[in-house]
Amino acid sequence: MIKAELHCHIEGATPPALAARLAAKYGIDLSRYLADGRYLWHDFSSFIACYAAIANVFRSEEDFAALAEAYLIELAAENTIYAELFVSPEQGLAAGLSKDGYMRAITAGIEAARDKTGIEARMVMIGERHMGPEQVEGAARYAVSCDFPLLTGFNMAGDERMGRVDDFGRAFDIARDGGLGITIHAGEVCGAFSVRDALDRVRPDRIGHGVRAVEEPDLVRRLADEGVVLEVCPGSNIALSVYPDFAAHPLRRLFDAGVKVTLNSDDPPFFHTSLAREYEAARDEMGFSTDEIDMMTRTAIEAAFVDEPTRERLLSRFAG
Ligand SMILES: Nc1ncnc2[nH]cnc12
Numbered sequence: 566m567i568k569a570e571l572h573c574h575i576e577g578a579t580p581p582a583l584a585a586r587l588a589a590k591y592g593i594d595l596s597r598y599l600a601d602g603r604y605l606w607h608d609f610s611s612f613i614a615c616y617a618a619i620a621n622v623f624r625s626e627e628d629f630a631a632l633a634e635a636y637l638i639e640l641a642a643e644n645t646i647y648a649e650l651f652v653s654p655e656q657g658l659a660a661g662l663s664k665d666g667y668m669r670a671i672t673a674g675i676e677a678a679r680d681k682t683g684i685e686a687r688m689v690m691i692g693e694r695h696m697g698p699e700q701v702e703g704a705a706r707y708a709v710s711c712d713f714p715l716l717t718g719f720n721m722a723g724d725e726r727m728g729r730v731d732d733f734g735r736a737f738d739i740a741r742d743g744g745l746g747i748t749i750h751a752g753e754v755c756g757a758f759s760v761r762d763a764l765d766r767v768r769p770d771r772i773g774h775g776v777r778a779v780e781e782p783d784l785v786r787r788l789a790d791e792g793v794v795l796e797v798c799p800g801s802n803i804a805l806s807v808y809p810d811f812a813a814h815p816l817r818r819l820f821d822a823g824v825k826v827t828l829n830s831d832d833p834p835f836f837h838t839s840l841a842r843e844y845e846a847a848r849d850e851m852g853f854s855t856d857e858i859d860m861m862t863r864t865a866i867e868a869a870f871v872d873e874p875t876r877e878r879l880l881s882r883f884a885g
């Protein structure tokens with residue numbers, strides 16, 4: 566089955582064995598965050614802290630390039646034709662590189678994977694909500710001024726409980742005015758109000774998660790009517806205790822209500838998942854037919870932050 570992914574934080578795709586190898590190479594103590602091949606966290610805040618620690622083991626352009634290349638090659642091996650990677654150039658600064666050096670590295674990883682497998686990929690710039698409006702605006706300004714053609718979108722991740730969407734509105738205005746596709750994490754840790762705020766202030770093309778919109782029927786209807794695409798990450802939601810299990814997850818209710826939904830892995834090894842496992846769970850645990858899953862993949866390509874010839878080429882893979 567053909568697959569596509571719109572929502573994966575690239576440092577969040579770091580295999581634990583790679584994190585351990587780089588930590589040993591650079592003399593970094595990860596014992597609070599990684600043991601017995603598993604990442605150590607127990608709630609959203611400790612997940613964010615663990616994520617930051619793991620992202621810090623990358624110290625060279627080669628490290629970042631190898632991560633992106635390896636992740637995309639793994640996706641391609643599971644018949645994934647398109648992926649968007651969430652990127653954080655400030656991670657380059659933390660590594661003693663430059664933001665451009667980081668972007669160059671992820672670009673190199675994408676190009677290497679495309680040369681080897683044909684997988685198409687783009688980058689989406691991340692601002693971190695818990696770092697405050699200045700950081701998020703800075704990320705947007707860098708995104709619209711840097712010169713990396715594979716960077717096609719802007720997103721805000723991080724702790725949804727920090728501030729209100731309005732505090733970050735200018736960052737999205739900058740990104741939109743600069744021609745970037747717009748998506749925002751909302752309705753994951755916080756409830757329906759957060760999705761409504763995002764729709765009202767940011768007018769996003771897509772929403773990261775968004776699943777807690779299900780708590781308000783009017784909001785579900787609004788998502789369906791406005792055609793906003795949800796980047797749904799069921800395994801992530803279960804790992805972070807947003808829902809107890811796949812049976813309780815609202816993906817099916819949103820789909821049946823006519824909301825445009827897609828399947829994604831978020832930070833796969835942190836949540837003991839992969840894009841392939843999310844597809845399997847949709848079929849085996851959430852009762853989606855092959856045709857319905859294909860619909861979700863098609864939705865992902867239709868909502869991808871790509872130029873129209875690329876979209877047409879990707880959509881042609883569904884012919885027949
Ligand atoms: N699931 C998630 N929610 C918010 N910020 C994140 N950063 C990495 N993964 C995230």
Ligand SMILES: [Zn+2]
Nearest residue numbers: 574722773831
């Ligand atoms: Zn995410």
